[in-house]
Amino acid sequence: MLNELELTGRARTHVVQRDDLAAALQRDTLAAFLAMKRAAESEGFGIEIVSSFRDFAAQQAIWDRKYRGERPLYDAHGNVRKHATLTAAELIDAIVCWSAVPGGSRHHWGTEIDVIDRAAVPEGYRVRLLPEETRPGGIFHRLHQWLDGNMARFGFFRPYCTFRGGVLPEPWHLSYAPVSTGALRALTLEIFEEAVRASSILGRSIVLQRVGDLYERYVANVDAPEFPGRQSG
Numbered sequence: 001m002l003n004e005l006e007l008t009g010r011a012r013t014h015v016v017q018r019d020d021l022a023a024a025l026q027r028d029t030l031a032a033f034l035a036m037k038r039a040a041e042s043e044g045f046g047i048e049i050v051s052s053f054r055d056f057a058a059q060q061a062i063w064d065r066k067y068r069g070e071r072p073l074y075d076a077h078g079n080v081r082k083h084a085t086l087t088a089a090e091l092i093d094a095i096v097c098w099s100a101v102p103g104g105s106r107h108h109w110g111t112e113i114d115v116i117d118r119a120a121v122p123e124g125y126r127v128r129l130l131p132e133e134t135r136p137g138g139i140f141h142r143l144h145q146w147l148d149g150n151m152a153r154f155g156f157f158r159p160y161c162t163f164r165g166g167v168l169p170e171p172w173h174l175s176y177a178p179v180s181t182g183a184l185r186a187l188t189l190e191i192f193e194e195a196v197r198a199s200s201i202l203g204r205s206i207v208l209q210r211v212g213d214l215y216e217r218y219v220a221n222v223d224a225p226e227f228p229g230r231q232s233g
């Protein structure tokens with residue numbers, strides 16, 4: 001079980017760095033991923049991780065750059081929001097559509113991976129990680145059909161598959177259920193709040209005012225794993 005510092009990305013004692021994968025992953029997740037990658041390779045897919053473990057500081061760097069307007073901000077429909085016209089509260093609403101509050105990212109756990117099929121990427125194509133890429137006609141559709149039929153036997157599921165009023169759908173984001181289910185249960189509002197309180201993230205006082213709502217909408221509100229014959233919470 002992950003401890004409070006591991007759950008909130010303030011330790012990396014639970015992850016293994018793998019330079020060959022350009023990724024750091026929680027130990028059991030790494031073993032399951034390697035098995036799934038081998039199975040996919042035997043059917044012609046080149047599963048590649050584009051994002052894995054991210055610590056609190058890395059998440060804060062993303063958050064702070066967006067807060068300062070140094071990275072583009074989009075609303076839930078993908079339209080650009082003008083940084084200068086937004087109040088601090090609106091700014092936070094725009095950031096959380098696409099980026100987790102530091103301390104509340106599932107990527108802190110080392111159980112989460114964003115994946116592509118490298119074998120399907122045409123020369124010169126810039127991977128954008130958009131839902132279209134995973135749908136019929138999209139370059140990663142075949143991989144996602146394979147994942148639909150196979151990832152559960154390796155323990156993986158999609159926590160951001162359907163839009164539930166919080167995080168926008170991210171079908172490429174896979175989670176290793178045997179560890180992440182317990183991690184979600186262990187990451188209580190109190191632990192999340194304490195991590196934010198102890199930090200220097202921009203907009204911290206507003207995040208703390210709204211911490212219960214942010215936790216419910218963006219941390220707790222995810223799809224549950226659906227494994228045949230198994231009940232998970």
Ligand SMILES: [Zn+2]
Pocket residue numbers: 051107112113114170173
């Ligand atoms: Zn992700």
